[in-house]
Amino acid sequence: MSEPNATRRTFLQTTAAAAGTLAATAYVSGDEAKKSPKDKLRIAVIGCGGRGGSNLKGVSSEEIVALCDVNQQNLSRAKDAHPKARTVIDYRHLYDNADDFDAVVVSTPEHTHAFATLPALQLGKHVYCEKPLTHSVYEARVIREAAVKAGVATQMGTQIHAGDNYRRAVEIVHSGAIGPVRECHVWVDRAWGRQSKADAERNNDRVYAEERPTTADPIPEGLNWDLWLGPAPYRPFNNVYFPGSKWYRWWDFGNGTMSDLGSHWIDLAFWALKLESPLTIEASGPPPHAEIAPASMQVKYEYGARGDMPAVDVHWYQGDNKPKIWTDGKIPQWRSGVLFVGDNGMLLSDYGKHMILLDQKVQEFQRPEPFIPKSLGHHAEWIHAAKTGAPTTCNFEYAGWLTEANHLGNVAYRTGKKLEWDAAAMKATNAPEADQFIRREYRDGWSLT
Template identity: 60%
Template sequence: MSRPLSSRRQFLTQSSLLAGAALGFPAIVSSRSPNARVNLAFIGVGGRAGSNIKELVGTALYPKGPKKEGEAVPAPQEPTENVVAICDVNSQHLDRAAAAFPKAKSYRDFRKMYEESKDIDAVVVSTTEHTHAYATLPALLAGKPVYCEKPLTRDIAEARLITEAAAKAGVATQMGTQIHGMPNYRRVVELIQSGAIGNVTDAHVCVSRAWGHQTKEEAEANKDIVFVTERPTEEQTPPPYLDWDLWLGPAPYRPYNEIYFPGPKWYRWWDFGNGTMSDLGSHWNDLPFWALKLDAPLTVEAFGPEPHPEIAPASMSAVYEYGPRGDMPACKIHWHQGSHKPDVWKNDPFISQWNNGVLFIGDKGMLLSDYNKHVLLPEAAFVDFQRPKPFIADSPGQHIEWLNAIKNGTPTGSPFSYAGPLTEANHLGNVAFRADGKITWDAKAMKITNNEAANRFISRVPREGWKL
């Protein structure tokens, strides 16, 4: 149900006090009035961006039609914040957004938007991930808050740059990992950190999605929307509404082919994305990263098919080794993607029913969780277990958290200070896979110390005309 503007603002103010106090991140200095509207710029206004716009300003770009014959389509809700600039390389998306926000300036190129628009307070980035850093950095350098969709960046070097720029800017940041703001993860973190299952030394993350480099039979079995084995040689004409050169952005030039567009076709190509690991890792690895207070791994080893030079794998696994953190012991995080499953997932009748999940293994029991539910195992051992009193306040939602931070200086749940290291760790799984061997990571130097050749996967040189 939509809230009236006045009550929504009151909710923003009140909920921020609870959400900010419990999340444990430093407060952000803000001199804004809590009742002042925020002048928002949206870079990317199609697909996922439509949900971000709806959550942040209350206006749906894709209103649902009438449910009964003759029933009128509801009028769009008046925006609760000011939309002053919209940008998209797809004119179909841009035209739809322009109709919803006629006062906003429209752009195809966000570089031009940053040059011309001087009334922007904060920026929302919902582009293809290979342009996330390029759309985010100018805002941070200008001291403007940013909400960026996951994964935060395309590679490790970009993630480190954005993390450092955000720290220097001292503004409200949020990576769009909506599951992080839901109650279930908070209850799991409380259980793990209060010692419900004792010292955790292993956690298994299982993700069923198997999109990427695979056979046609595997693609059909995994319900993948794309079957691809090599870069297409056919050069096709881009749709008239798409600026293909701007879509490529900093990526090396290649002719248009429908195998890349629209999303999520692109996400399995190393030039544009990082496959399942960095995409769903932003959600699934988030839970052990948060609960176990993880930072940078010491080593990462990946297993799977022979690495393809251009396409991410459909199935793979990786093992991260972490050192002790405070009162928490050294631990290993095991990533299992697609057909790769640990023995406990294959052999335990209860656990095998969960297609996706995180299994924490402690010296006093286990905890199994997905996005929305969790269970302590073995269940019989926890019949009389008394849960700890909640000490992480429920979130009003990641979008409202971010608006709270802009207006009141309160923390967000997934600021770039947290999302940046998480993104780096996810990318390291792919780097280990592409390196085809175990890598030792020097986080401070941002360097792989035991395989010099693998360092080429940490960053890339952007195409001419693009820079960070």
């Protein structure tokens, strides 16, 4: 790993002074040009609790015409706020009468994202879907390709992407201010996953489980457990899955921290380095468990050259794992961060601030003038795009590649091999055993078509 000179000069830059006042760009074409931006977008919301409740508030400036949730308590609260909206428990039936809405917001658990999203795209509806976009590599490919065919406004819910800090960090990399970037390190301190009971307590992890429960807890009143399971393998209800986001550490429902926080933190690396598909993926960590994602692990991605950008290695660390340059104390020990290592210096960023670390040989750092337009807001950006045809920055083309890459980190971890990835064939050419993690079988009665 490249290391900064001990006598380097350090510049702390926060985004507050450099937010800029650029307006969002837009283009208008086709039938969308006939709509006035003042017209209300008719929206159906699938998933109304937790993140779904937040997303519902984020789009409530528009006309909420339909609400869907497998939990009657969530549905009732959303109905109280939007009494004119029709309600549905099974989102598959929502699409039986799709003429009354133009757009869909999907905030279900990860394992049903693709199933709730694909029908909307096939019907030509605009879609906002929470991160991660899908539960698997295969599903990400299906959704990305369906979005291209649909030609509608899409946005994955990585809300931090709309912040000014990420924009300023991306501009620094794109302008070459720290020189060509050949390695990048992304780490998060969250340690939710399979761990000892002592580690769970140390990490303030309120949910401790090492194996799939064999006993059933009473199903909460108003919850349709069978619909909540959706395409996942059946098992009795247990409190280790629900309520809240406890499900996300179980492979059948989520993909742990890698796909959850990776959607937010690797997003910055993906955007700044113009990434799509890696050439190889290699992971390490504790022995893989059949049921539960790990608390701590790390992944190395190798990407080829992209345009005028050189080949780059992107490293991911979660939980107890950190970059060596961090553990050696040679950079500020932020709990979570993204470090771009360029030929002329380094850029360290988190959600709200970034820092430039220059080599001694560099006499002066020249910050580029802001050139990435200020976001209207993550939800507002999508609404504006649906009304006018303007682009979104986390559309399903971009988000599909990001989601695939994040899932591939887990595929490499679960396979225990350095994967040689053929993106066109969607195959790890040296590891046929990876196929089961790239695309899974669905429960009877469920198919992604």
